[in-house]
Structure formats: structure tokens, C-alpha cells
Amino acid sequence: MRRALEGVRVLDLTRVLSGPFCTAILADMGAEVIKVEHPEGGDLSREPSVAVNGESYYFMSLNRGKKGITLNLKTPEGVRILKELAAGSDVLIENFRPSVMEKLGLSYADIRQVKPDIIYLSISGFGQNSPLANLPAFDIVAQAMGGLMSITGQAGSPPTRVGASLGDTSTALYAAFAVVTALYHRRIHGVGQFIDVAMVDSIFSLLEMSLFKYLGRGEVPGRIGSRHPTSYPYDVFRAADGYFVIATFDNPGFTRLCEAMGQPDLASREEFATDTLRGRHAEALKAVIEAWASAMTVDQVIAILERKRVPVSPIYNIDQIAESEHIKAREMLVEIEHPVAGKVRLPALPVKFAATPAVIASPPPALGQHSAEVLETILKYSPERIAALRKAGII
Amino acid sequence: MRRALEGVRVLDLTRVLSGPFCTAILADMGAEVIKVEHPEGGDLSREPSVAVNGESYYFMSLNRGKKGITLNLKTPEGVRILKELAAGSDVLIENFRPSVMEKLGLSYADIRQVKPDIIYLSISGFGQNSPLANLPAFDIVAQAMGGLMSITGQAGSPPTRVGASLGDTSTALYAAFAVVTALYHRRIHGVGQFIDVAMVDSIFSLLEMSLFKYLGRGEVPGRIGSRHPTSYPYDVFRAADGYFVIATFDNPGFTRLCEAMGQPDLASREEFATDTLRGRHAEALKAVIEAWASAMTVDQVIAILERKRVPVSPIYNIDQIAESEHIKAREMLVEIEHPVAGKVRLPALPVKFAATPAVIASPPPALGQHSAEVLETILKYSPERIAALRKAGII
Numbered sequence: 086m087r088r089a090l091e092g093v094r095v096l097d098l099t100r101v102l103s104g105p106f107c108t109a110i111l112a113d114m115g116a117e118v119i120k121v122e123h124p125e126g127g128d129l130s131r132e133p134s135v136a137v138n139g140e141s142y143y144f145m146s147l148n149r150g151k152k153g154i155t156l157n158l159k160t161p162e163g164v165r166i167l168k169e170l171a172a173g174s175d176v177l178i179e180n181f182r183p184s185v186m187e188k189l190g191l192s193y194a195d196i197r198q199v200k201p202d203i204i205y206l207s208i209s210g211f212g213q214n215s216p217l218a219n220l221p222a223f224d225i226v227a228q229a230m231g232g233l234m235s236i237t238g239q240a241g242s243p244p245t246r247v248g249a250s251l252g253d254t255s256t257a258l259y260a261a262f263a264v265v266t267a268l269y270h271r272r273i274h275g276v277g278q279f280i281d282v283a284m285v286d287s288i289f290s291l292l293e294m295s296l297f298k299y300l301g302r303g304e305v306p307g308r309i310g311s312r313h314p315t316s317y318p319y320d321v322f323r324a325a326d327g328y329f330v331i332a333t334f335d336n337p338g339f340t341r342l343c344e345a346m347g348q349p350d351l352a353s354r355e356e357f358a359t360d361t362l363r364g365r366h367a368e369a370l371k372a373v374i375e376a377w378a379s380a381m382t383v384d385q386v387i388a389i390l391e392r393k394r395v396p397v398s399p400i401y402n403i404d405q406i407a408e409s410e411h412i413k414a415r416e417m418l419v420e421i422e423h424p425v426a427g428k429v430r431l432p433a434l435p436v437k438f439a440a441t442p443a444v445i446a447s448p449p450p451a452l453g454q455h456s457a458e459v460l461e462t463i464l465k466y467s468p469e470r471i472a473a474l475r476k477a478g479i480i
Numbered sequence: 481m482r483r484a485l486e487g488v489r490v491l492d493l494t495r496v497l498s499g500p501f502c503t504a505i506l507a508d509m510g511a512e513v514i515k516v517e518h519p520e521g522g523d524l525s526r527e528p529s530v531a532v533n534g535e536s537y538y539f540m541s542l543n544r545g546k547k548g549i550t551l552n553l554k555t556p557e558g559v560r561i562l563k564e565l566a567a568g569s570d571v572l573i574e575n576f577r578p579s580v581m582e583k584l585g586l587s588y589a590d591i592r593q594v595k596p597d598i599i600y601l602s603i604s605g606f607g608q609n610s611p612l613a614n615l616p617a618f619d620i621v622a623q624a625m626g627g628l629m630s631i632t633g634q635a636g637s638p639p640t641r642v643g644a645s646l647g648d649t650s651t652a653l654y655a656a657f658a659v660v661t662a663l664y665h666r667r668i669h670g671v672g673q674f675i676d677v678a679m680v681d682s683i684f685s686l687l688e689m690s691l692f693k694y695l696g697r698g699e700v701p702g703r704i705g706s707r708h709p710t711s712y713p714y715d716v717f718r719a720a721d722g723y724f725v726i727a728t729f730d731n732p733g734f735t736r737l738c739e740a741m742g743q744p745d746l747a748s749r750e751e752f753a754t755d756t757l758r759g760r761h762a763e764a765l766k767a768v769i770e771a772w773a774s775a776m777t778v779d780q781v782i783a784i785l786e787r788k789r790v791p792v793s794p795i796y797n798i799d800q801i802a803e804s805e806h807i808k809a810r811e812m813l814v815e816i817e818h819p820v821a822g823k824v825r826l827p828a829l830p831v832k833f834a835a836t837p838a839v840i841a842s843p844p845p846a847l848g849q850h851s852a853e854v855l856e857t858i859l860k861y862s863p864e865r866i867a868a869l870r871k872a873g874i875i
Contacts, residue, residue, distance in 0.1 A: 087669070089661045089662065089664060089665035092668075106688075134689075134710060135693050136696065142696035143689060143692055146692060211806060211810075212809075212810050213832075214810070215810055216805050216809055220791075220793070223791060225725050225727050225793075226725060226727055226793045229725045229794065229796065230796050231801060232800075233643065234795050235795055235797045236643030236644065237642050237643040238637075239633065239634065242633075242634050243705070243718065244706070244716055244795045245634065245705060245706055245716075246705070247632050247646075248628065248631030248701075248703065249628060249631065249632075249687050249688055249689070251646070251686065254686045254688065255650065256830075258653035258654060259830055260831075262505070262656050262657040262660060262831070263831045265661045266484045266660045266833075266836075267833065269484060269485070269660055269667065272664065272667050273487075278833055278834045279834040280831060280834065281831075283810065283830060286807075286812050286830035289801060289807065289827065290812070290829070291649045292798065293497070293501075293541070293542075293644055293649065294529075295643065295798050296802065296827060297541060298530050298537075299798045300802065300813075300825050300826075301530040301532055301824075302530060303799075305798050306643075306798060311638070311639070311640055319620060321639055321641070328638055330620050396616040396618060396621065398615070398621045398624050398625055400625075400639045401625050401627050402630045402702075403630060403631065403687065403691060403693075403701060404700045406625060407627075410611050411606060411625070411680065415681055417681050417685070430695050431695075432684065432687070434654075435677060435685040436654050436657070436658045436676075437607065437676040437677070438661075438673060438675050439673045439674040439676075440665075440672075440673035441662070441665055441673065
């Protein structure tokens with residue numbers, strides 16, 4: 086079956102998370118992604134923090150479906166080869182700190198000279214023109230400065246980082262969107278362009294209601310745990326053996342909840358008469374719900390509430406969601422055969438295209454695995470020349 | 481200046497957050513988005529929880545740049561008109577519960593009959609083929625079942641919802657990527673397709689390291705606050721007047737931190753000799769850092785650490801990031817003139833395209849604002865016919 090981005094060549098100079106997450110998505114959709122790594126050690130994420138037969142799970146997941154070449158960009162020869170490859174590519178993506186590519190002689194202006202219609206995307210912490218552009222950007226910094234940590238966590242707790250690297254991954258999603266949008270535009274109008282995406286901006290763009298509260302009425306929202314800012318009960322609740330979630334907004338839903346709890350009178354109490362009032366008396370209502378749930382397991386609570394069509398759900402641990410019937414039905418974990426690690430399961434793209442499905446077409450490359458192939462087939466280098474480059478430590 | 485998606489017409493049947501966030505991005509990039517709302521009340525998010533002159537800030541931000549028409553899809557005439565519009569559209573996006581569009585006679589199969597190359601994207605909580613497909617899906621449910629809440633929050637705290645509706649917005653980003661990818665593919669091969677994106681899957685796809693830990697070694701990670709699972713100091717710390725973040729991974733960085741704190745000997749203490757050891761003795765190290773910082777303001781701490789090139793950052797509240805020089809330099813807040821609300825600032829797309837910049841081209845539509853215009857110009861309806869439809873409550 087055909088994939089949507091077949092025929093698109095992406096030169097991928099990215100490392101660790103934001104860039105590789107973006108280019109993995111492009112590879113799943115059929116783009117030929119050529120990952121460029123330093124000959125000594127390559128991408129930092131090859132160092133296994135979680136290893137299978139010594140192979141980094143992180144690297145495997147984020148670099149599946151890509152080709153890998155090595156190139157020492159601190160040598161003039163390495164830079165020259167990179168430019169030759171760029172001349173034959175549609176897209177170049179990098180996530181170095183701003184000014185690094187310029188210093189290497191590989192800025193957009195430089196690449197444009199050899200490939201006028203290149204789509205050149207830079208990912209960075211703060212963007213190319215921020216007063217903060219040169220500060221180091223880690224995920225926790227993007228989450229901290231983007232405002233998200235100030236609104237995540239229990240009331241009274243310190244600001245809390247989201248338990249996954251959203252600063253990187255949300256940026257990667259915007260970047261993947263941007264690349265394809267620019268490809269679409271280039272297909273029609275024949276021109277490439279420079280694209281600049283920043284981690285702090287990406288986090289900032291996701292604040293929604295908390296930002297609207299500030300912009301609309303000058304309010305600075307803080308941390309309120311898991312509850313909805315105004316509606317109730319929309320929160321996490323404790324049962325005997327764990328936690329569960331209820332999400333109701335309306336009176337009929339609340340009435341059904343009260344009936345399910347065997348306390349139909351609750352629904353007619355003055356302080357719980359409307360969603361807004363329930364929001365104001367959230368603590369009292371939470372106490373009532375948890376008193377009821379405390380003698381039951383989460384499964385029991387859910388069975389009772391689902392019968393009454395009260396929006397309720399378990400809170401899955403990582404193993405529970407990974408092994409769920411849902412994830413199975415959605416084919417969200419795909420088994421691949423890795424030459425060293427053996428059979429491993431990788432998370433799939435959560436977009437199900439009927440005509441051009443995403444495919445994890447190959448395991449990630451070993452360091453430099455495709456160096457010779459790429460130089461031979463794309464640049465028509467002779468085996469002798471390739472051997473010389475290898476000997477000189479350039480590839 | 482040209483925008484990348486000019487000439488693309490999107491028929492937008494979505495409500496509230498996931499769908500509208502996706503189509504707002506497409507509109508910023510130049511697509512003609514025709515938002516279809518029920519004649520009575522329209523999109524739920526028009527109800528102002530944060531209002532400016534009675535206008536919902538939420539609705540304004542999520543629906544800028546779109547046209548708005550009303551159409552009662554529970555009438556045969558409404559369905560017929562929708563199909564006529566679909567026949568002239570490139571993309572149809574909906575976020576009803578699975579089976580709703582089918583019951584309305586507006587499934588992919590139905591629309592395909594009138595527009596064979598339509599790109600038809602469905603957003604839902606669990607996807608079209610999940611055993612859970614018919615459960616109600618709210619953001620908190622997607623965060624709970626997708627695994628993210630189980631790894632977000634302080635150690636010992638209940639599972640914690642991210643303070644923004646990431647279940648919706650991450651799905652919207654995947655959806656925007658999917659639409660443009662399908663447009664690119666259609667441009668080359670002439671075929672449309674059905675696309676299915678789910679909120680739980682989107683959350684699941686972002687778990688990265690926590691999922692790899694489970695898949696790679698069967699470990700089920702829990703909540704560890706803001707700290708890095710292995711490295712230290714990469715965490716939130718308390719100063720006299722608030723919190724700040726340090727993000728170091730390496731020995732040179734740690735040595736500079738110790739020097740900055742005036743405690744150079746710390747760097748040579750056995751239990752802090754490597755990143756891994758520091759991770760193991762995180763509590764002790766956190767106590768040392770907070771003891772040092774407790775007599776200073778956040779600003780003072782940051783000034784001292786930045787001078788020593790220790791990766792450090794403030795944790796911005798919503799007002800601090802919104803009014804920062806960074807957000808200004810990045811033009812991440814754009815002022816528009818709304819006919820009722822007046823001047824309001826809206827968050828911009830965090831992707832800076834040099835050749836085809838995103839533009840917030842117009843305020844959001846009033847309910848039914850473009851009904852007559854769309855029916856006249858696209859479907860060539862006469863004013864009399866439009867008046868009759870309005871009278872009958874169909875538009």
C-alpha cells in the first residue's frame with residue numbers, strides 16, 4: 086500500500102526528542118528520512134537508559150523507519166557532503182541551538198544556495214529571534230517558562246512538570262504539521278521556505294482556558310489539582326483500592342450520579358442545585374462522593390456508575406493502558422524485529438489513515454548503517470572515496 | 481502575502497475544543513473553514529465562561545478566521561444542504577461520538593458518494609473501532625485512560641490532570657497534521673480518504689520514557705513530581721519568594737552549580753560524584769540546594785546561576801509568560817478587533833513560516849453570520865430560498 090509522503094526526502098540533523106519525534110512521524114507516513122549523526126557516539130539517546138540487549142528503547146522508538154549516516158560536521162569535507170545531500174533533499178530539519186547551523190556554514194541561506202526550494206525547519210527552545218534564544222532549553226524549562234507548570238499540580242503543591250516531555254513532543258507535532266504544510270505549498274507554487282518552531286511557544290499555545298482567563302479578565306489561574314475550574318463533579322476521586330474519574334457537567338448527569346449512589350435527595354439540595362453551585366461547593370461534594378466510594382473497589386464504582394450512564398473512567402497505569410483491549414483494537418503498539426534487541430513493541434502513530442496508513446517500515450539504523458548506501462546511491466561516490474572518508478573520520 | 485492552504489475548503493462540523501483547535505490552525509494557514517452550527521445556540525463554547533462584552537473568549541480564540549453557518553442536521557433538508565456543501569469541499573472534519581454521523585446519513589460512505597475524493601476526518605475519544613467507542617470522552621477521561629495522569633503529580637499525591645486540556649489539543653495537532661498530509665497525497669494521486677484520530681491514542685503516543693520503561697523492562701512508573709527519573713539536579717526548587725527550575729545532567733554543570741552556591745567541595749563528595757549517584761541521592765541534594773536558595777529571591781538565584789552558566793529558569797505564571805519580552809518578540813499574542821468584544825488578544829500559531837506566515841485573518845463568526853453568503857455563493861441559492869430555509873428553522 087502506498088504511503089502519503091513517499092518520494093519526500095528529509096535530511097534529519099536532529100537529536101534526542103523534539104526533532105526525532107517529528108521525523109519519526111514523517112517516516113511512518115513514508116518519507117525517506119536520512120538521520121545524520123556524529124561518527125563518535127551519534128545521537129545522545131543511543132545511550133541506553135532503558136535497554137534491550139544493550140539497545141536504547143528510547144532511540145529505537147524515536148528513530149524507527151529512518152536511514153542513518155554519520156558525518157562530522159566540524160570538518161569542511163563533512164559540511165560539503167551535507168550540502169551535497171541537501172541539494173538532493175526536500176526538507177532539512179535541525180534542532181541545534183540557534184546560531185550553531187550558521188557557524189557550521191549550514192544556515193538556511195547557505196542551504197538555499199545549493200537547493201533553492203528547500204524546506205528548512207529549525208526547532209529550538211525559544212525560537213530564532215527571542216531575547217532568550219541562547220539559553221539552554223530542556224523540556225522542564227519549556228514547561229516552566231511556557232506557563233504550564235504553574236497550572237499543573239494539586240492546590241498548595243509546588244508547580245508540577247507534566248510526567249512526559251510535552252515541551253518536546255508538542256513542538257514535534259507542530260513541526261510535522263509545518264513540514265507537510267510547506268510541502269503542500271511547494272507542490273503547488275514551487276517554493277520552499279524557512280520555518281521556525283519553539284518549545285516555549287508550543288507549550289504557551291496549549292494553555293487555552295487558563296490563558297483566556299488572564300487575557301479576558303486579568304485573572305492568574307493557579308493549581309487546582311484535577312478538578313474542572315468551574316464545573317463539578319469533574320475530578321479525581323478515591324475508592325478503596327485506587328482512584329477514578331467522574332466527568333459530569335449537567336443536572337441530569339448529577340441526578341443520575343446521586344441515584345447511583347443511593348442518595349437521590351442530594352440532587353435537590355440547594356447548594357448542589359446547579360453546576361456552578363456544585364463547583365462552589367466542590368469540597369463538600371467530593372467528600373460525599375468519596376465517603377460513598379470508600380467501601381468499594383474502583384471496578385465496583387465504575388460498574389455502578391456506568392449502569393446509570395454517569396461519565397466515569399478508571400485511571401490507568403502505564404501497564405494497564407498498554408495491555409488494554411482498546412490499545413489492541415487500535416493497533417497502537419506495533420511489534421518490530423530489531424537485529425540486536427529482537428522483538429520489541431513500539432507505539433504507533435495515533436492517526437489511522439484508511440488509504441495511506443502509517444507503517445513502521447524498519448527498525449532504527451545502527452550508527453552509520455546507511456552511510457555507504459546513501460553516499461553511493463544519492464551522491465554516486467565510489468567505494469574507494471567512501472573508504473577514504475571513513476578512514477579520515479569524516480563519516 | 482500568500483498563505484499555504486489558500487484554496488482549500490474545510491467543512492467543519494466540530495464543537496468545543498479538539499475539532500475547533502484543529503480547524504483554527506488550518507484557518508490560520510489560509511484554508512477556508514466553514515463552521516457548521518445548530519441554529520439554536522450553536523457551539524456549546526459560545527456560552528461564555530470568560531466573557532468580553534458577553535462574547536466567549538474561548539469561542540473567539542478557537543474559531544477565529546472561520547466562516548460560520550447554521551444548519552439543522554436533524555432535518556432532511558439540512559442533511560441535503562450539508563451534502564451539497566461537502567460536494568464542493570476538500571475536507572470534512574467532525575468530532576461527534578462514533579455512529580452519530582452515520583445516523584444522520586453523513587458517514588464517510590455517504591459523503592463519498594457526492595464527493596469521491598473528500599478527505600473525511602473523524603475525531604473521537606476512543607476512535608471508531610475501539611471496544612470503548614461509545615463511552616463519553618472528556619479531556620479528563622483521555623488523560624486518565626491514556627496513562628498520563630498516572631505519571632503526573634507529586635510522589636504520594638493522587639493522579640493529576642495536566643492543567644490544560646491536552647487530550648483535546650494534542651489530538652487537534654495530530655488531526656491538523658493528518659489533514660495536510662492527506663491533502664498533499666491527494667494533490668499528487670487524486671484520491672481522498674477517511675482518517676480516524678482518537679484522544680486516548682494521542683495521549684498514549686506522548687508517554688515516551690514512561691512507556692519505554694514498561695515495554696523495555698516491565699517497570700510501571702508512577703508519579704515523581706517534577707524531577708527527572710534518573711538525573712539530578714533536574715527539578716523544581718524553592719527560593720524565598722517562589723520556585724525555580726534547575727536542569728543539569730553532567731559533572732561540569734554540577735561543578736559550576738556547586739561553585740555558584742559557594743560550596744565547591746560538594747562536587748567532590750562521593751554520593752554526588754556522578755549523575756546517576758546524584759539521582760539516587762536526590763533528596764539530600766535538593767535539601768542542600770533549597771537551604772542555599774531559601775534566603776534569596778528567585779531573581780537573585782537565577783542571576784547567580786546564569787552567571788555560572790547553570791541551566792536554570794523561572795517558573796512563569798500565566799501573566800508573566802503572556803507579558804514577557806519573549807512572547808512579544810515571537811508575536812505569540814495577536815490583537816484582533818471583534819465587532820462586539822472590541823480589541824482582544826488571541827494566542828497565535830507557534831509555527832513561524834517565512835514564506836507563508838499564519839494569519840488570524842478575521843474575528844470568529846457570529847452564529848449564522850455567513851449562512852446567506854455561503855448558500856448564495858457556493859450553492860447559488862436564491863435569496864428567497866434562503867429566507868424560506870431560515871423561516872423553517874433549517875438554517
